[in-house]
Amino acid sequence: MIVNVVSFTVPFPPDYGGAIDVFYKLKALSELGLKVILHCYTYRDRTVKKELEDICFKVHYYERDLNPVFLFSKLPYIVRSRSNSRLIENLLGNEYPILFEGLHTTYPLYTGLLKGRKIIVRTHNVEHKYYAALAQSESNLLRRLYFKLESLKLKRYESVLNNVDSIAAISPNDLDYFQKYSTNVFLVTPFHPFDRLDVKKGSGDYILIHADLSVTENVKSTIWLIDNVLKRVKHNVVIAGKSPQQVLYDKSKGVSNIQIINDPNRAQMDELIQNAHINITHSLNSQGFKLKLLYSLFKGRHCLCNREVVQNTGLEKLCNVADSADDYVGLINLLMYKKFEETSILERESLLGRFSNAWQAEVLVKYLLG
Structure with missing residues (x-):
């Protein structure tokens, strides 16, 4: 089976939270036998990476347009700067299910051109709450203003989720929040680099x-x-x-x-x-x-x-x-x-199984192919 995955960035190297989640998700889907057509955005130091070809069927790159004029758009900057006509053409060029990584990547959904397609959005946060929290933490006045405005735009834009088949929430709290947009909201916790528990007994200093x-x-x-x-x-x-x-x-x-x-x-x-x-x-x-x-x-x-x-x-x-x-x-x-102690390691093993990449990938595939 073939699926489209639209990532907000080039997910290699997997060196921060969002990239880690996307990269190890791609790896886990590939290991389950899915062929992934990856669509991802290049910008700054996130450039073309041949390593992605080892786990993906195809990889399409799009340059993120960081034009500051988009700061004055009614759309959130993280969405408008990823609007790309070639991405839309490529998605319309096949009939495979689409997994959008984050609200950032959903401009094609906003256009209304994907009606009738199987679409899942993987939410990485309640974005408008996240940006409001960034505004509170920021001391630079201009950046604080940007985060506040982006938060307001994201809250308004979030209604685009009314048009999806399913939402893959990253946490139980987010799952509860996004149920107002879909009856098909399910939990997929973050993907990560660990195949097994690897913990030392004893003491450190x-x-x-x-x-x-x-x-x-x-x-x-x-x-x-x-x-x-x-x-x-x-x-x-x-x-x-x-x-x-x-x-x-x-x-x-x-x-x-x-x-x-x-x-x-x-x-x-x-x-x-x-x-x-x-x-x-x-x-x-x-x-x-x-x-x-x-x-x-x-x-x-x-x-x-x-x-x-x-x-x-x-x-x-x-x-x-x-x-x-x-x-x-x-x-x-x-x-x-x-x-x-060993007893603490055994307790972890019993509880962390459902946080494994294999477990999360199987849940995701059920909704992608269902």
Whole structure:
């Protein structure tokens, strides 16, 4: 069976949340025997990648048009900048089902030219809520204005989902939200790089915080942890991630137990997660599904997070949940002296099966081909 997948970016390398989800989804669909015609957008450093040809039947590339005049469109910029007539022609050139990755890619649906087609939209967030949260986190006035306007446009544009067969929500909270647009809303949690649980027993000697540290929201979350939690504990702390902003170095200056690791590669990050005694996943909002949480559970020892990260995911039993800075400090001081035992690994194995790529791909295929 052949399906169209329309991705908001070139999903290789899989080096951030959205690209990771799309790339490993393509891989899992291919392993189930589906032939995928991938349509994806090039921009900035996301360029043509031959590696995608190994897992896809065909790959079509479209240049995302980043013309600033689209900021004044009634459509959200993330949608208007991906409007492409050649994409529409290619989709109309076959009769195969279409999976749109994110609201970003749904301009062809907005045109009304795809009536009668089998269409699923995979939502990665409630986008207007996500952009509203970005606006709250942003200190730059112009960027904050952009996020606020984009949030308003996305809320209005979201009604395009009335025209789809099904919606694949990324989290239980999102599933509940999107039921107002379709009676066929189903849950497909994020795809990820892990084929199996790979966790070490015993103890480590440091706490790890890992994130894309070029993203303002993640930076603010990490600053909160430094100011309210990490300065209050004596244990070694490693903060690792993509392109850490200078403010993180400034905040941790003079705090002797904090080390920042800039741009670790995949192997280095896996090693950091595995060897840590505690992996902290913290967020200032509950939007979407935090892929960092799955990384910590598939690879790490004790998982410590706040309620915004884990609530309604089905993973609550596997995490130590902190509701305040005092909770974080108390749980850190408790867990650092608690070995990670075989019983905890077995409990994870029993619960993480339904978060495997194979499981999620089978659910998705049922709706694509049903």
